[in-house]
Amino acid sequence: MANLRSTVIVKTDICGYTARVKKLSQSDLSSLLNEHKTFISDISTRNEGSLIKGEGDSFWLIFPSVTAAAMAALEMQQELRTQQSSKSNDERLAIRVSITLGDVLHQDKDIFGDTVNLTARIESVTPQDEIYLSQAAWLALNKAEVQTSFVNEFSLKGMSEPEKVYKVDQSYKTRIVENQAIIKADLRGFIAYQESNSIRDVEYLLTNFDTFEKNICEEYGGTIRSIVGDSHLLTFPEAHSALAAMESLCENWKLFIHG
Structure with a gap:
């Protein structure tokens, strides 16, 4: 009807x-x-x-x-x-x-x-x-x-x-995440690298950096809260897991750069 x-x-x-x-x-x-x-x-x-x-x-x-x-x-x-x-x-x-x-x-x-x-x-x-x-x-x-x-x-x-x-007009409310260790990671010298290398090389660098951070978050129970260029904000439920994750990230990144 x-x-x-x-x-x-x-x-x-x-x-x-x-x-x-x-x-x-x-x-x-x-x-x-x-x-x-x-x-x-x-x-x-x-x-x-x-x-x-x-x-x-x-x-x-x-x-x-x-x-x-x-x-x-x-x-x-x-x-x-x-x-x-x-x-x-x-x-x-x-x-x-x-x-x-x-x-x-x-x-x-x-x-x-x-x-x-x-x-x-x-x-x-x-x-x-x-x-x-x-x-x-x-x-x-x-x-x-x-x-x-x-x-x-x-x-x-x-x-x-x-x-x-x-x-x-959308207002973005502050989100409270309690009892978390906060890590901010970025690439030293990234701007200079970006200016002197091809877009393909820059994308390759950022893709690997993203992959490493996703892997450590999966392994140590972390969460990537935001990504702006080469800068990442991550949180972990415990300080010791955040430190272990950063040690792993730095070690893997050194091997990647050396390779």
Whole structure:
């Protein structure tokens, strides 16, 4: 049975999905999509939303209010960053989110109409790690709960008039990690090396440095918290394990450089 009603729509999409698919086996791809669907669905449910349908790496959801939708989208973005804090930008999963509000036709557990089309068009201009809203959604948003800023006015395909688009200003909350030994490791003379060597050599150097740090974290129970260029921030549950890990890293790095 079909019915028309005002609805808040959210569309999520994995950025760079096509490039990631080429590197995955069918089994790994299936696991990735199933895990991501569960991730999106669980956060939506916690914020009173519901999953309508999935299209590969994209998911369509509906919410009772724009504010609830924006809070869910914020949770998705922040939780993804937390889960992948030890991964480089090339390795981590990133999504973009679009939110709209308007009259939507609900039929056979699916949604149709101009608002659905607008959601897809806005999603197409949304950068990774961002949350964009249509003007109607922005007007209905509780500005005291969610901070936003104006992005631009877009002439979107299939839309008769330009659409003013806004984005959610994401605040990055401090995360407290208790009772951890902290290590900061970087490469001495890296800037000089970078300026005097090819990009291929620099990438080779950084790749090996990343590999060594991942290995010691696995062996000594550590976690890579952030990576900025050649600088890594790591934590360990015990000081002695942090010292042992650093001794191992230094020894392996000396052998690598000598080789």
